[in-house]
Amino acid sequence: MNKQLKDDSDNNQVTGLGKALRQGRENKSFSVSRVADGLHLRPSIVTAIEDEDYDLLPGDLFLKGYIRSYARLVGLDEEKMINLLDQRLSDQANEKTVKKQALSKQKRQKNSKHAILVLVIAGIVGAAFYMWSQRLGDANIGVFDTATESVADTPIIDSDPVDTTDLDPQGFTETVELTENAQAEIVNTEAKPDEAPVVNEPINDVASESTQGLLVDDASLASVSSEPSVEPVSEIEQTFEIEPKPVVELEQDVRPNLDVVQESEVLSADVVETELPSADSSLKIGEVRVTFSGDCWFTLKNGEGKTIYADLNRAGDEINYSGPAPFQLVIGAVSEVSVFFEQEPVDFSTVRVRNNRAELELTH
Amino acid sequence: MFKKIRGLFSSDLSIDLGTANTLIYVRERGIVLDEPSVVAIRNHAAQKSVAAVGAEAKRMLGRTPGNITAIRPLKDGVIADFVVTEKMLQHFIHKVHENSFITPSPRVLICVPSKSTQVEKKAIRESALGAGAREVFLIEEPMAAAIGAGLPVEEAHGSMVVDIGGGTTEIAIISLNGIVYADSVRIGGDRFDEAIVAYVRRNYGSLIGDTTAERIKHEIGCAYEGLELREIDVRGRNLAEGIPRGFTLNSEEILEALQESLASIVQSVKGALEQSPPELASDIAERGIVLTGGGSLLRGLDRLLSEETGLPVIVAEDPLTCVARGGGKALELIDKNESGMFPLD
Numbered sequence: 062m063n064k065q066l067k068d069d070s071d072n073n074q075v076t077g078l079g080k081a082l083r084q085g086r087e088n089k090s091f092s093v094s095r096v097a098d099g100l101h102l103r104p105s106i107v108t109a110i111e112d113e114d115y116d117l118l119p120g121d122l123f124l125k126g127y128i129r130s131y132a133r134l135v136g137l138d139e140e141k142m143i144n145l146l147d148q149r150l151s152d153q154a155n156e157k158t159v160k161k162q163a164l165s166k167q168k169r170q171k172n173s174k175h176a177i178l179v180l181v182i183a184g185i186v187g188a189a190f191y192m193w194s195q196r197l198g199d200a201n202i203g204v205f206d207t208a209t210e211s212v213a214d215t216p217i218i219d220s221d222p223v224d225t226t227d228l229d230p231q232g233f234t235e236t237v238e239l240t241e242n243a244q245a246e247i248v249n250t251e252a253k254p255d256e257a258p259v260v261n262e263p264i265n266d267v268a269s270e271s272t273q274g275l276l277v278d279d280a281s282l283a284s285v286s287s288e289p290s291v292e293p294v295s296e297i298e299q300t301f302e303i304e305p306k307p308v309v310e311l312e313q314d315v316r317p318n319l320d321v322v323q324e325s326e327v328l329s330a331d332v333v334e335t336e337l338p339s340a341d342s343s344l345k346i347g348e349v350r351v352t353f354s355g356d357c358w359f360t361l362k363n364g365e366g367k368t369i370y371a372d373l374n375r376a377g378d379e380i381n382y383s384g385p386a387p388f389q390l391v392i393g394a395v396s397e398v399s400v401f402f403e404q405e406p407v408d409f410s411t412v413r414v415r416n417n418r419a420e421l422e423l424t425h
Numbered sequence: 426m427f428k429k430i431r432g433l434f435s436s437d438l439s440i441d442l443g444t445a446n447t448l449i450y451v452r453e454r455g456i457v458l459d460e461p462s463v464v465a466i467r468n469h470a471a472q473k474s475v476a477a478v479g480a481e482a483k484r485m486l487g488r489t490p491g492n493i494t495a496i497r498p499l500k501d502g503v504i505a506d507f508v509v510t511e512k513m514l515q516h517f518i519h520k521v522h523e524n525s526f527i528t529p530s531p532r533v534l535i536c537v538p539s540k541s542t543q544v545e546k547k548a549i550r551e552s553a554l555g556a557g558a559r560e561v562f563l564i565e566e567p568m569a570a571a572i573g574a575g576l577p578v579e580e581a582h583g584s585m586v587v588d589i590g591g592g593t594t595e596i597a598i599i600s601l602n603g604i605v606y607a608d609s610v611r612i613g614g615d616r617f618d619e620a621i622v623a624y625v626r627r628n629y630g631s632l633i634g635d636t637t638a639e640r641i642k643h644e645i646g647c648a649y650e651g652l653e654l655r656e657i658d659v660r661g662r663n664l665a666e667g668i669p670r671g672f673t674l675n676s677e678e679i680l681e682a683l684q685e686s687l688a689s690i691v692q693s694v695k696g697a698l699e700q701s702p703p704e705l706a707s708d709i710a711e712r713g714i715v716l717t718g719g720g721s722l723l724r725g726l727d728r729l730l731s732e733e734t735g736l737p738v739i740v741a742e743d744p745l746t747c748v749a750r751g752g753g754k755a756l757e758l759i760d761k762n763e764s765g766m767f768p769l770d
Contacts, residue, residue, distance in 0.1 A: 101713075101737045119712050122575045126713065126739025130727075415453065 078145040079113040082128070085135035086111075099134050102127065113149070121150060162373065345425050347386030350401040353378040358393030387424035395419050437760075438521060439534045439752030440514070441569070442549065444499045445591025445614055445719065447479075447513070448749035449521055452757060456746050457521050462591075464513045465495040478516040487634040501611045502538040502566075502593040503545040507552060514556035533558040534752045534759075538593050539565040540609035564755055566590070566748055567597030567607055570717040573751025574741035578602055583705030584712070587694060587730070588748065589720025591615050594690050596697045598705055606700050610693045614720050616686045617642050624682030629672050631661035642723070645676040648687050649725030649732070652676065676724075687726075691733045698734060713737030717747040 086096055093111075097104040109117040110127060118124045125143060132142040344364040351359060353374045361370040364385035374380070376397070382388075392398050395414050400407040402423040412421045439450040442462070449458040460479030463486060467476040476493055477485060485495040498509040522529035533553050537546055546563055553561045570588040571578050578584060578599050588595040591614040597607040618638040625633050633641075637659055645655040655676045663670040694714070698706060713736055716727055721744045731738040741747050 101731055101735055120575070120577060122715065122741065123712050123737075123739060125742065126715075127737065130731075130737070130739075 078128070078142060078149060079111045081137065081142065081145070082131055082135065083111045085132070085137045089135050091135065096131065096134060100127065100130050107131070344385035346383060347388060347423065347425060348381075348383040348403055349388055349390075349423060350382075350404075351380040352399050353397055354399070355394060355397030357397040358391070359398070360389075360391035362389035364388070387422050390419075390421050390423060392419045392421075393417075436522070437532045437534075437756050438518065439536075439569075439749055439756050440517075440553075441536050441566075441746075441749040441752065442499065442510075442514075443590050443592070443748075444497065444502055446745070447517060448746055449517060450746075450749040450753035451521060452753055456749055458517055459746070460517070462499050462513065463495055463497050464509050464516075465489065465493055466509065468492050468494070475512050475516065478513055483636075486636055500592060502590065502609070502613075503541055504548045504552060507548055510548075511552045511555040514553055518556055518558070528557060530557055530559040532560045532562070532756070534562040534564055534756045536566045536569045536748050536752050537563050538609045539567055539595055539597060539604065539607040562756075562759065564752055565595075565597075565604060565607065566593075567595040568599065568604060569748045569751035569755060570595065570741075571597070571599050571715070571751065572754050573747035573749070574715050574717050574744075576715055582712075583701065583708035585697065585701075585709045585714045587690075587714055587716050587718075587721075589613055589690065589716065589718040589723075589726075590748075591719065594693065594718075594720065596693050598697060598701045598709070600705060600708075605702065605705060606697055608693055608697055610689060612686050612689050613718075614639075614642070617646070617683055617720070617723070620682045620686055621646075621679060624678065625659075625661060625674070626664070628678070629661070630664050631670055631672065632664055633659060633661035637661065641674060641679065645674065646679050646683070647676045647724040648680065648683060649728040650677070650680060652725050683723075687729060691730065694730060694734060698736075710736055713739050715739050715741055717741045717744045719745050 086093075091099075093104050093107050097107045100107065106118065106127065109115070110124075110131060115124060118127070125146060128142050128146055129139050132139045347364075349361070351361075353359075353376055355376050356373060358373050359370060359380070360368065361380070361382060362368050363382075364387050366389075369382055369384065370380060373393075388402070390400065392400075394417050395409050395412075396417055400423075403425075407421070407423065409419060412419050436451045436454070441448040441450075445462060447458070447460055447462045448456055451457045461483035463479065463482040464475060465477040465482040465485045467474050469492065476482070477495075482495050485493065486497075487495070489495050496506060496509060498504065498506040498513060504510045518529055518531065518533075522531070535549055535553055537549055541549075550561045550563065567586050567588055568578070571584060571586040574586065576584040576586060576599065579602050581601050583598055583600045583605070585596070585598050588597075592611065593613050594610045595607070596609070598605045615635075618635050621638040621641055622633055622635065625631055625638075641657055641659060645657045647655075653676075656673055657675075658671060658673050660669050660671045662668070698709070701709065714730060714734070716730070716738060717740075720726070721740045727738040727740050730736075743750075
């Protein structure tokens with residue numbers, strides 16, 4: 062029976078603990094069934110303990126209890142056996158965490174592939190939308206052209222005649238709008254009417270200029286959303302020169318005013334967009350150096366939100382990086398790390414450290 | 426309203442309000458307080474004030490002058506003196522929040538004996554609220570003990586836990602986060618001490634105090650015959666002569682002294698096994714019974730229960746703190762909105 066057990070144990074790579082227990086049992090010349098009776102366990106469990114085949118046993122709590130009782134029964138030092146078991150279990154746990162880390166790494170790689178795919182799809186959709194909007198813009202200009210032409214032909218000259226010197230440029234721009242309902246609709250799709258107050262300024266600017274200049278301005282306003290060729294502008298100018306009067310007569314109409322505002326809003330929105338990239342360029346360049354005295358997870362993101370570094374580091378590793386600040390750091394084991402930002406050591410006493418893990422931002 | 430604001434500056438606590446010791450577990454910090462449940466009250470011109478709480482007060486037990494009374498406000502796992510318990514809790518909650526300059530108002534989970542009555546539960550709840558708690562949850566002690574010991578309580582598998590505390594012994598069979606059978610006998614460490622005091626008086630004609638009896642129990646106490654024989658020298662007041670006399674006790678004598686109390690515990694464990702549904706009984710027979718609480722540290726108690734029941738008996742790791750740790754874990758589950766998992770009051 063013992064011989065058979067020994068053969069089994071060789072197969073299962075028994076380390077000190079199982080061997081010691083079996084040795085103890087043999088020294089006392091106890092059989093497995095005698096030990097099983099003493100511990101009130103099934104003989105198969107006693108064999109599993111000796112073979113260190115812990116998968117058959119119901120969890121650490123019971124395992125420790127069984128080994129403690131076994132050691133006591135065969136006259137071995139309980140604490141020594143438990144220490145051996147703890148060592149064995151922690152080794153197993155380490156193996157599991159390493160496996161888990163490898164798995165999570167694979168998952169991350171998979172995720173990053175997914176992210177790239179999503180980005181590519183988003184890019185394609187964006188490009189398609191851009192092209193579509195460009196086409197829509199061209200169509201817009203077409204509508205605009207016909208509208209301006211219609212201004213020339215409009216027979217709405219029934220209000221009081223007003224002198225051209227009193228001509229309100231705002232009113233003029235409005236007339237352009239008023240005469241072309243089609244364009245008004247298109248503009249509406251691009252700007253919300255309730256944001257109108259924001260764009261008072263462009264209107265005032267327009268008012269201060271001469272009517273002719275104004276016309277050109279207005280045309281350019283329209284062109285913001287539709288990227289037109291130069292042609293419409295000249296057409297509008299022509300329109301004005303031919304028919305100044307009807308333009309002025311509609312000055313008091315309120316409705317078109319809103320449309321002008323909307324157009325200007327489109328312009329201002331565009332201005333904001335062009336300003337954004339300049340904000341990125343204001344990021345300061347910073348330098349960070351990290352040295353490791355033990356195993357530690359470390360993640361570094363730069364000011365652009367780009368992950369520069371994310372890996373498990375060993376003792377003696379060092380990371381140097383200079384790039385746009387602020388840096389976002391995630392440190393898995395604060396006690397194993399020294400961080401230098403701009404050559405100065407970072408004080409962890411001011412950072413919230415939880416379970417020896419810290420997330421911090423390094424900024425100038 | 427103010428309690429809520431103060432609550433932002435307080436940590437959630439799990440309190441094992443035991444007859445012998447009070448333990449407090451704080452999330453992410455572990456066991457932060459482990460002190461005897463003893464309060465020393467000073468009487469001064471008909472006014473009572475707290476002289477000492479915890480370990481300091483325990484040293485005073487039986488050694489106090491006329492104007493100081495050292496009392497244990499809990500008896501048999503429940504509150505015997507409401508006001509003093511409140512003061513003691515207040516002291517402990519403040520001690521845990523030492524660094525806070527705002528009066529703490531934590532959420533508190535307290536473990537109560539499984540057989541405690543509604544009145545007893547209400548007394549504990551009121552006492553904790555009076556001590557400044559913002560919200561009070563009550564959990565049954567054996568459930569907390571099982572969680573703290575690491576038993577797989579959430580599995581559809583019967584687990585049996587025997588928690589031998591200072592005042593009571595809680596026996597429960599747990600499956601699927603619920604208690605299938607629970608029993609609570611008012612026998613625990615205190616009863617062991619009393620039995621030792623009675624034995625010494627009867628056999629040596631000497632009177633010893635509870636503290637000495639506890640020391641004897643810790644050093645040579647045993648529950649199973651045939652273990653290594655140990656001896657201890659003690660001094661007590663000889664009843665016949667009226668003067669202190671020294672004598673030697675051995676572990677066999679202590680076993681004899683504890684016989685009656687131990688028999689009651691064994692009987693209750695057997696009763697629980699008899700009452701359990703057959704499926705659960707077979708699960709327990711397969712894995713065994715888990716012992717928690719300070720009483721489980723009595724030498725040979727696991728062997729006694731194992732021999733009497735014919736089942737494997739295991740003493741949990743760090744049995745003294747199992748209940749507090751288990752309460753802490755239950756608190757975490759409350760935060761994860763899984764409070765429905767446990768029968769909380």
